[in-house]
Amino acid sequence: LPVLPANIGLVWAGYEIKLPKEPYWNNLYDLVEFVYKAQVDEFKAEIGTRMNLPSLMDYFIFLNVIRGTDNSGKNTYLAKYKEGDPYFIIPWDLDGTYGYLWDGTKTNRHIDIMTNGLFTRLLSIDSYQRNLKKRWFALRQNELSIANIKNDLAVNSTFLTSQGGYLREKMVWPATLATQDLDYINAWLDKRIAYLDQYFSTLLDENSPLTTVGNFEGFMGNVDCNTISGWVWDANQPRAAIAFEILDGQNPVASGLAGNYREDLKDKGNGMHGFSIPFPESLKDGKQHTLSVRVAGSNFILKQSNRNVTCAGTVTPANQPPVSPANLPTLTATLNTLYSQTLPPFTDPENKPLTYELTGLPAGLGFNKTTLLISGTPQVTGVSSLTYTATDQPGLNKSVTVSLTVGTTPPPPPPTTVTGNFDGYLDKVECGTIRGWVWDRDKVNAAVTIEFYTQNPTKVWGTTVANIYRQDLKDAGKGNGMHAYSFTVPAELKDNTERPIYGRVTGNAYILKGSPKTLKCAPGSGRLAAETAEDLQVRLLGNPATGRDITVEVRGAQGHPLRFELTDVLGRLVTEHTVKEPGSPEQQVLPLGASAPGLL
Structure with missing residues (x-):
């Protein structure tokens, strides 16, 4: 056993502290020392106070179902919810699973048990063996039936294919992606589960001799x-x-x-x-x-x-159709004026993926089935009855009617009728988009509708729904994290006039923190007009890049501010830079930071 380290540094004996980012090794050392050195009776008596035994049983079963060749002695998190709680295990980095090694090599091996010193000691406890055996055969009736496992794999494979996940994966790891190997995995599963049934059947059960004594x-x-x-x-x-x-x-x-x-x-x-x-x-x-x-x-x-x-009998519930959003926004637009509005999503009772349709839009408007954004410039006035439909994976659908009114003048501000315990920010006000986040503490997963306006006199320039997912909001405990917004700045605001822009919850007096922010945009700013796009030329000077930066040359952008955003193949921002008055040509050197080799 490596000696107890001084509480400096975040790495010891193969472990790395993730959270909190403070070097304190005493608790972990005590646990490792106990598992390694405790006498038999002491181990049996105290292991349940130091580690969550149901969690360990489930991890042992999980590890062996997938045959995680790289996850019995590493690639796991050891965690607890709060001080005094027992530790539990969280799996991570599952590369070598389902009959593969970590490098993608097929092993075809299915006859062995993934274990380590901790699990070996646990299996010496009669009661643990009994409970582990019961847990295995209980899970085999439903969650771990071969049919369920194969169905989960097939559903996920179909989803990743339809959403372009495998295509993006192939761009980064072209040598190891093998989407055609589902048949190999299914055949391997048949043999693996049969072997595990045989293994768990050898553990102690109720018919084994009684050995537990105590007061x-x-x-x-x-x-x-x-x-x-x-x-x-x-x-x-x-x-x-x-x-x-x-x-x-x-x-x-x-x-x-x-x-x-x-x-x-x-x-x-x-x-x-x-x-x-x-x-x-x-x-x-x-x-x-x-x-x-x-x-x-x-x-x-x-x-x-x-x-x-x-107790009354239970049956497997039938698939239920999607559930429509509780608060659909009232849609109002202005003739020949740029319009954008994101519709709130449906929810699926079985948490299956949904596909969307919106029909009945007037001329000039379109609908993005992925982002649920209605956008464009309406070309006719009147009231349109739109049919908004969500369909789940088995094919059940649900439709609701949404009314869209296109008028000749902007609609008046709505009355103050919406209530809630709101919190939110107006983060960015730029000529392309207005961005930020807002949520309701009383309805933690509800999407909030907001509007953007100016004062003296009060004029509302547009509305949007804050339903974009942001990981930082989820990490901060703000419901499901789907509370960000991005509103396209309408052409009317691009007239070289300086205006203070406010954001507030539609139908409520709550004003977003950070309001107001000043906006002044030249006509056509925020994006280049379609008729001049053919004159725009963008070149990377040196592709592929071999150093820690790249040079970008832009021609034909005079009179328009430029915003450079460099992202990796997964859409993560690497660097960004804004040029208010570009030259012709305009050259900028963008740093690559600590990006790993790959596509940008």
């Missing part, structure tokens, strides 16, 4: 058709998490580990002896069942057991 105390708590809860502990091993099983009469029907903290149990060891598990689906048959809780591997029955319960 037990515990109660069966709440029992209903949703959950079974209670607590149990061993006074001889006050910090140990005790394995238990649910009996229907004399037949075990479920199992778990009593390792949840309860304030009322804080005087019993570390207080981590509670449990709450889902009510077994197999017992939801409309019949009465008499349930009790027993310490696994023993004859000890928890007090207040032998509870009668009857």
Whole structure:
């Protein structure tokens, strides 16, 4: 075992601290030392207080189903939710899986068990073996049935193909992408799962000799058709998490580990002896069942057991159609004036991908089926009844009607009728787009409609829906992260007039932070007009680039501000630069930063 390091540096013995970015190794060292050196009885008694055993069981099963050749001793995160919680494992970087090595080589090997020192020690505990075996065969009835696994692989393969994911992958890794190998994986899965069924069948079960002894105390708590809860502990091993099983009469029907903290149990060891598990689906048959809780591997029955319960039967739910958005915006546009509006997305009850259609748009407007953006310049006035449709992968669809009014004058500001606990920013006001984010703390996943206006007199220039995903918003705990917006600046604002632009929630007095921001645009700025696009020439001087920067030459852009954005093949921004008054030609040297070799 490597010596305990001084709390400096973020790397030790193959581990790297990710969060928090502070060098503190004592907790991890104590855990590794315990797993490596603890005596048998000490390990059995305390491992459940240091690590989340259900999580370890699921990771062991997951590791072996995919045969993760590169994930038993590395390529995992060790984490906990808060101080005092047990550690759990998160998989990462799953390169060598489903019959492949990390470099894409097919192995065809399916007869072995992925393990390590921790799992080897865990498998020496009788109760752990029993619970692991139960968990495996329970998952095999549904989530890990061969049909389900193959279906998941096929659905994801179809989705990545249709969305261009494999095409982008091939641009970066042309030598290792093999989309035609799904048949190989399916054949490998048949052999792998058959072998694992055989392996898990050899573990201990209820018919194995009883070996668990202790000074037990515990109660069966709440029992209903949703959950079974209670607590149990061993006074001889006050910090140990005790394995238990649910009996229907004399037949075990479920199992778990009593390792949840309860304030009322804080005087019993570390207080981590509670449990709450889902009510077994197999017992939801409309019949009465008499349930009790027993310490696994023993004859000890928890007090207040032998509870009668009857639960209605369950069936596999049929596929449900998409659900339309709750608050569709009122669409109003102005004749011969640039218009843009993003429609809020539908949701799918089964979380399957959706495709979209919008019909009935008047002349001059179009609809982007990916971004859900209506844009263009309407050429006729009147009220149009639009049909907005979402279709899920099995083919069920849902349609709603959206009304679009095209008038000769801009619509008046809406009355203040929308309520919420809003927060948001007006980040960027530029001649091409206005960008930022806004959300409602009371409705964390709802998309908020906003409008952009000027004062003295008040005039609204357009609206949009904040429903663009941003990872930083998700990381900051702002719902599902789909709260960013990007509004195309209309041509009317491009008249060399300086205006302070405000953003606010439509139908509410909430003004976005950062408002106002000044906007002054020349006619045609923000993008080059179509009739002059043929005169625009852009060249990379030196392609491919071999240094740490590239030179870009632009001709024909006089009189228009230029904005350079350099991204990688995945769309991630590498560098950006703005030139307000370009020359002819205009040359700029753009740094590549720390970008890895690849396409830009």
